[in-house]
Amino acid sequence: MNFEFSEEQQLLREQARGFLTEHCPTSVVRSVLDGDQDWDASLWQKVAEMGWTATVISEAYGGLGLSYYELAIIAEEMGRSAAPLPFSSSVYLASEAIQRFGTEAQKSAWLPRLAGGECVATVAMAERAGRLVFDRLETRRSGSQLSGMKVPVADASVAEVAVVLARSEAGLEACLVPLQQAGVSLEPVLTFDASRGHSTVTFDGAEAEVLGDCALNPEDWESLLDGAAVLLAWEQLGLAETALTQARDYALQRFAFGRAIGSYQAIKHKLANMYVKNTLARSNAYYGVWALAEGSDELPLAAATARVAAIQASTYAAEENIQTHGGMGFTWEFDCHFYLRRAKLLSLAIGSEAVWQDRLVSALSAQSAAA
Amino acid sequence: MDFNDTPEEARFREEASSWLAESAPTDEAFRALTPLEQAKVWQKQKYDAGWACLGWAPEFGGRGASAIEEVIWRQEESQYDLPANFFLIGQGMIGPTLMAWASDADKARFLPPLASGEEVWCQLFSEPAGGSDLAALRTRAERDGDDWVINGQKIWTSGAHYSDYGVIVVRTDPTVPKHKGLSYFYVDMKAPGVEIKPIKQLTGDSDFNEVYFTDVRVSDSQRLGEVGQGWQVSLTTLMNERAAIGGGFGQMDVSLAMSVAEEVEIDGRPAMQDAAVRARIADWYVQEAGLKYTGYRSLTALSRGALPGPENSIGKLVGAPKMQAMSSYLMDLLGASGAIADGSLAAKAGIIQRAYMGAPGLRIAGGTDEIMANIIAERVLGLPQEPRLDKGIPFNEVPTG
Numbered sequence: 127m128n129f130e131f132s133e134e135q136q137l138l139r140e141q142a143r144g145f146l147t148e149h150c151p152t153s154v155v156r157s158v159l160d161g162d163q164d165w166d167a168s169l170w171q172k173v174a175e176m177g178w179t180a181t182v183i184s185e186a187y188g189g190l191g192l193s194y195y196e197l198a199i200i201a202e203e204m205g206r207s208a209a210p211l212p213f214s215s216s217v218y219l220a221s222e223a224i225q226r227f228g229t230e231a232q233k234s235a236w237l238p239r240l241a242g243g244e245c246v247a248t249v250a251m252a253e254r255a256g257r258l259v260f261d262r263l264e265t266r267r268s269g270s271q272l273s274g275m276k277v278p279v280a281d282a283s284v285a286e287v288a289v290v291l292a293r294s295e296a297g298l299e300a301c302l303v304p305l306q307q308a309g310v311s312l313e314p315v316l317t318f319d320a321s322r323g324h325s326t327v328t329f330d331g332a333e334a335e336v337l338g339d340c341a342l343n344p345e346d347w348e349s350l351l352d353g354a355a356v357l358l359a360w361e362q363l364g365l366a367e368t369a370l371t372q373a374r375d376y377a378l379q380r381f382a383f384g385r386a387i388g389s390y391q392a393i394k395h396k397l398a399n400m401y402v403k404n405t406l407a408r409s410n411a412y413y414g415v416w417a418l419a420e421g422s423d424e425l426p427l428a429a430a431t432a433r434v435a436a437i438q439a440s441t442y443a444a445e446e447n448i449q450t451h452g453g454m455g456f457t458w459e460f461d462c463h464f465y466l467r468r469a470k471l472l473s474l475a476i477g478s479e480a481v482w483q484d485r486l487v488s489a490l491s492a493q494s495a496a497a
Numbered sequence: 498m499d500f501n502d503t504p505e506e507a508r509f510r511e512e513a514s515s516w517l518a519e520s521a522p523t524d525e526a527f528r529a530l531t532p533l534e535q536a537k538v539w540q541k542q543k544y545d546a547g548w549a550c551l552g553w554a555p556e557f558g559g560r561g562a563s564a565i566e567e568v569i570w571r572q573e574e575s576q577y578d579l580p581a582n583f584f585l586i587g588q589g590m591i592g593p594t595l596m597a598w599a600s601d602a603d604k605a606r607f608l609p610p611l612a613s614g615e616e617v618w619c620q621l622f623s624e625p626a627g628g629s630d631l632a633a634l635r636t637r638a639e640r641d642g643d644d645w646v647i648n649g650q651k652i653w654t655s656g657a658h659y660s661d662y663g664v665i666v667v668r669t670d671p672t673v674p675k676h677k678g679l680s681y682f683y684v685d686m687k688a689p690g691v692e693i694k695p696i697k698q699l700t701g702d703s704d705f706n707e708v709y710f711t712d713v714r715v716s717d718s719q720r721l722g723e724v725g726q727g728w729q730v731s732l733t734t735l736m737n738e739r740a741a742i743g744g745g746f747g748q749m750d751v752s753l754a755m756s757v758a759e760e761v762e763i764d765g766r767p768a769m770q771d772a773a774v775r776a777r778i779a780d781w782y783v784q785e786a787g788l789k790y791t792g793y794r795s796l797t798a799l800s801r802g803a804l805p806g807p808e809n810s811i812g813k814l815v816g817a818p819k820m821q822a823m824s825s826y827l828m829d830l831l832g833a834s835g836a837i838a839d840g841s842l843a844a845k846a847g848i849i850q851r852a853y854m855g856a857p858g859l860r861i862a863g864g865t866d867e868i869m870a871n872i873i874a875e876r877v878l879g880l881p882q883e884p885r886l887d888k889g890i891p892f893n894e895v896p897t898g
Binding site: 127128129130131195370374377378385386388389390391393394395397398399401402405406407409410412413415416419420430431434435438480482483484486487490491494 | 498499500501502506565751752755769772775776778779780782783784786787788789790791793794796797798800801811814815867869870871873874875877878879880881882883884
């Protein structure tokens with residue numbers, strides 16, 4: 127039985143945590159939340175210099191060719207610091223899509239620059255409220271031109287290129303669309319997490335090429351989302367751990383009726399519940415990253431399990447961290463709200479809890495039918 | 498990461514599984530025995546072949562196996578339909594206590610027959626006035642020459658009616674604060690003055706007993722630890738409780754839930770297709786898989802020779818309420834027929850109803866949900882204890898309800 131990260135991977139964790147503690151204290155998150163910027167560009171530069179944007183990109187395209195284990199570790203630390211960066215959009219989703227589905231020319235054109243952090247990429251999926259249904263996507267490609275509207279698109283304002291889910295006569299496609307062109311217009315969209323920029327992106331005859339030069343098998347896109355679900359789970363686990371630590375520290379230092387509020391069972395049990403959910407989420411995230419890194423056919427089940435557990439743990443920890451802080455937790459001045467915003471934002475990306483509960487049970491049925 | 502054994506572990510697993518394949522009893526004559534007789538026969542068979550209490554030293558009947566080897570053995574043994582284990586409390590909790598605190602002569606006398614199943618032990622800790630607050634116990638022992646005389650009542654004693662010996666914590670000095678006035682003995686359950694009364698549980702079964710002590714004499718040589726040191730000795734026993742109680746949430750798992758949801762309909766379609774049902778099943782699977790992989794992380798720590806972290810303490814706190822919630826929900830799916838407990842008529846032979854009626858006991862036994870949450874909050878998260886109104890006060894001056 128070897129269900130643990132290697133010593134080298136543990137060292138990477140220590141290094142990542144040290145780096146983000148130094149370069150991404152909560153003041154960095156706060157300044158993006160308060161300011162006009164959609165990200166911290168200088169932090170992105172430093173993260174790229176650490177090689178994190180290159181982690182799983184193959185060495186043939188300027189990446190480090192490391193495994194998903196390493197990327198999961200970085201994801202958890204990104205979450206722990208609530209880094210105001212387009213890391214999930216660019217690394218877990220867009221770079222992965224290009225690496226998995228792109229032609230040789232597309233990979234050569236984009237992956238080295240994405241690996242080096244010279245540019246950011248994002249994915250554009252949602253068009254309307256409710257669950258994403260491939261057959262109902264209205265963004266259309268005809269020839270080399272793309273038309274339609276995507277909203278909300280995370281990190282579009284800082285991205286150079288987007289992987290846009292669209293349809294053509296051939297069926298479902300992922301289109302590669304440079305965003306700085308005449309046929310593309312961006313409007314900022316206010317979300318509840320302004321530490322990550324969001325936009326309405328309108329395509330009006332935009333120049334687009336089809337990723338991989340062929341129609342997209344919906345199952346391949348689902349598989350991409352499975353991978354992203356695992357990595358997002360690790361990021362949300364990091365958020366959940368920070369929320370629990372903040373709640374614990376506050377419960378030790380805040381006194382009411384002559385004693386630390388952490389000595390009241392109402393608070394202890396709340397924090398114990400956070401610990402239980404975080405532990406379940408961590409163990410399921412291990413399962414997820416194992417399936418992703420080893421290419422296991424259990425990935426659909428493992429990814430859905432990891433995502434549902436992480437959504438539940440991170441939103442619970444973020445909500446109850448604020449509750450533990452009482453009125454101060456509701457202020458802009460305290461940092462508690464960073465984790466509430468980000469935990470919920472990441473819970474809504476790539477399909478929310480009910481979508482993944484449903485996928486989990488489908489995967490479970492398929493797995494038990496196969497057994 | 499991988500789920501494979503190391504070469505040494507694989508060799509050990511092979512040795513264990515081939516012995517089990519040859520030795521696990523399946524014959525009719527064995528099946529005709531009572532469950533306790535079956536358990537004793539099987540335990541003795543394991544003992545004679547060196548497969549009992551694997552982690553114990555050879556002189557006590559074990560083979561000095563590592564923690565990971567014990568886990569591998571349990572995994573392999575659990576693949577067979579073998580009798581219920583009547584020795585968990587004795588071997589899991591009391592054996593380690595005897596090793597830590599008993600005289601060499603008592604270790605040599607009592608550990609081997611405990612390992613072989615020839616002598617069964619029970620644990621006499623809880624009292625009507627002291628459950629979660631165990632140290633508030635009132636059963637007293639008074640010195641009389643070389644003996645002690647025990648008077649009082651214990652409760653929730655599993656297996657007292659078939660046990661040969663028991664370990665007991667008693668109050669030997671009521672004039673000092675509660676933790677300081679306790680002492681720890683072993684007693685002969687057949688001694689004069691020991692009276693055992695089964696407790697009928699809400700399930701109708703009787704797994705536990707009340708045990709009354711009326712002028713029961715024990716020799717001072719049956720004391721473990723010093724006079725007044727009973728609390729520390731008790732902690733040795735309790736530290737091993739998780740190992741002895743954990744696990745065991747029966748057949749109430751997601752595969753059973755899915756099977757029920759395939760069989761019953763909601764609005765003309767299998768309940769399995771209903772979004773609300775699927776969400777519940779997903780949540781239970783998250784808990785089940787989370788516990789399973791938490792176990793794998795602990796095994797990895799064991800496999801590397803490290804101690805598992807505190808994450809293992811969540812098993813009962815997650816598993817018991819889940820068993821209650823799942824059995825309740827599955828009965829809801831069955832509708833009015835969910836009330837049928839008759840195994841010949843009920844869905845799944847009535848195990849869902851039995852689980853629902855049994856789950857409240859699991860949420861209480863071996864530390865209530867609330868106590869388990871306190872343990873996590875205090876020992877893992879480092880939160881302070883509630884102020885204790887009896888702290889530092891002589892036991893006989895502590896207010897009682």
